[in-house]
Amino acid sequence: MDELFVLHLNFQEDAPVYHVTPAQRRSVNQLSEEEQIKIAKRIGLIQHLPTGQYDGSKKIRECVICMLDFQIGDPVRFLPCMHIYHTKCIDDWLMRSFTCPSCLEPVEAALLSSYDDGAQ
Template identity: 45%
Template sequence: MASSAEWERARPLLELAAQSDGPRPGQVQPDAVLMEEEAIRMVQRLSLIQSLPEGTSGQEPSKERASECAICLLDFTPEGPVRRLPCLHTFHRECVDVWLLKALTCPLCRHPVVWGGPRRDVPSSSVA
């Protein structure tokens, strides 16, 4: 047990701790809860992104195929990795993955990107 002299030395620190905005034993910090919720949302977004079809832009020309990524405005390369969204718009995989971490909508038409089940790779000839 602490002596009264030790108690008197510790008292100012205990009073200061009681006045601080820091957590007390048994308390949950709201910021910690928000950080945990943000981490959960980020994992969910990453899972969603990874579930979207990917492929290559393909070499054969198509009337319906875009010639460039609408995010970075660079041309698709014949074997460059692309990702197709549920609205059927296609983007460079790296470009759209970064976009989807911030917004779960298509950059072109704003169609919501929602969980679509297990991941399917799209054959390069079918990516438009």
């Protein structure tokens, strides 16, 4: 096989895969410019959500996404609705759907309204 062709195949296999919609996933190489911008904005919004470590003081003891109990020191992310999840679990979820998996509150609307409140 041609070396350049093999290199191209390996690059495509290693390319990240994103969910354009909850049911549609494509390699970053297959995304339109508009889809890439939308995903970049979503990643930026996710990074603005606060994170921490589970300290055992919360009533919530289980991540409802993976259904595993939180362990002391687990990295967690807090949503504006005050629900908490393992960081990896919720980040993956939010790349597909920008709503809280527990209460279905739109995360983006809460984030954007908090920016608007701060700007006044």
